[in-house]
Amino acid sequence: MSKHANISIFVPHIGCPNMCSFCNQHAITGTQYIPRAYDVKSACEDALSRGINVENTEIAFFGGSFTAIPREYMTELLQAAKPYVDMGFKGIRISTRPDCINDEVLSLLKAYGVTTIELGAQSTNDSVLSLNDRGHTANDIINASSLVKRYNFTLGLQMMVGLYGSTPELDMKTALDIISLSPSEVRIYPVVILDNTKLGRLYQSGEYIPYSLDEAVNICADMLDLLENNGINVIKLGLHASEIVEGEMLGGLYHPAFRELCEAERFKKLMLGLIENDKRATFTVKPSDLSKALGQKRSNIEYFKSLGIEVNIKPDINQIEKILKI
Numbered sequence: 001m002s003k004h005a006n007i008s009i010f011v012p013h014i015g016c017p018n019m020c021s022f023c024n025q026h027a028i029t030g031t032q033y034i035p036r037a038y039d040v041k042s043a044c045e046d047a048l049s050r051g052i053n054v055e056n057t058e059i060a061f062f063g064g065s066f067t068a069i070p071r072e073y074m075t076e077l078l079q080a081a082k083p084y085v086d087m088g089f090k091g092i093r094i095s096t097r098p099d100c101i102n103d104e105v106l107s108l109l110k111a112y113g114v115t116t117i118e119l120g121a122q123s124t125n126d127s128v129l130s131l132n133d134r135g136h137t138a139n140d141i142i143n144a145s146s147l148v149k150r151y152n153f154t155l156g157l158q159m160m161v162g163l164y165g166s167t168p169e170l171d172m173k174t175a176l177d178i179i180s181l182s183p184s185e186v187r188i189y190p191v192v193i194l195d196n197t198k199l200g201r202l203y204q205s206g207e208y209i210p211y212s213l214d215e216a217v218n219i220c221a222d223m224l225d226l227l228e229n230n231g232i233n234v235i236k237l238g239l240h241a242s243e244i245v246e247g248e249m250l251g252g253l254y255h256p257a258f259r260e261l262c263e264a265e266r267f268k269k270l271m272l273g274l275i276e277n278d279k280r281a282t283f284t285v286k287p288s289d290l291s292k293a294l295g296q297k298r299s300n301i302e303y304f305k306s307l308g309i310e311v312n313i314k315p316d317i318n319q320i321e322k323i324l325k326i
């Protein structure tokens with residue numbers, strides 16, 4: 001079976017009534033072009049001409065708050081996408097704010113073949129939400145999540161790590177609260193500080209001090225472990241380089257291989273938990289996990305070497321466990 005794919009269509013900030021502390025939609029979406037019905041059609045036709053597997057492909061409206069855009073414009077985009085859902089595409093994915101969800105809009109989205117709704121939760125702490133001008137509360141996240149599930153959409157939740165006023169403990173609490181809402185998937189965005197944002201100004205005045213990259217990797221490795229162990233698919237961890245316009249980033253938690261760093265840290269912690277007083281240890285992992293267990297440039301092997309422990313890691317095609325000490 002081929003992998004899930006998205007045909008991504010960026011709907012810029014016009015959809016959003018807010019201005020969150022970290023948001024500079026122009027920088028994030030890389031475009032202020034406002035897509036119209038013909039853009040949706042041409043993106044789908046283009047994908048078809050490339051021979052994509054439609055059954056695994058969703059038409060994804062990303063970038064703004066889809067259900068907050070003018071209703072006429074929202075239906076124009078959905079109307080353009082619907083024939084492709086009728087033809088066999090997996091469905092339509094949208095992202096929006098928790099306070100822009102209600103029965104009426106969910107019924108409409110259902111009628112047009114929307115299958116997945118991602119809610120920007122960001123934090124479940126009301127004080128962090130307020131400090132970052134989110135304009136909604138933790139209760140809005142709970143209510144919107146349960147409504148989305150009641151209408152049988154696939155629920156995705158997005159959270160941020162290292163927001164202004166947050167702490168590693170509050171970020172972990174958000175991950176735990178998210179687990180209790182049982183989404184199918186989660187995106188974790190460590191904060192990247194963009195120019196022309198409130199966060200950028202707080203950072204430049206010294207009022208906001210982001211976590212170090214190591215701290216963020218440490219927290220996100222624990223979150224990844226926690227979420228996946230609870231059956232939640234972490235579909236994203238960190239921003240891609242292409243999502244940040246060069247020159248717009250002032251600082252924060254960005255690394256081109258952020259997820260890989262977190263995966264390696266996760267394996268390092270798992271091995272640390274299994275090594276007792278050994279001076280030599282051998283582990284087996286699934287072949288697909290070998291590079292994560294070794295770490296970038298064998299950083300995990302080097303780390304254990306610095307502790308005086310010789311670690312060997314072997315791939316095993318029959319492995320079911322995440323990691324085994326043999």
Ligand code: SF4
Nearest residue numbers: 016018019020023064
């Ligand atoms: S809700 Fe989303 S689009 Fe709106 S300001 Fe916040 S981050 Fe930007």
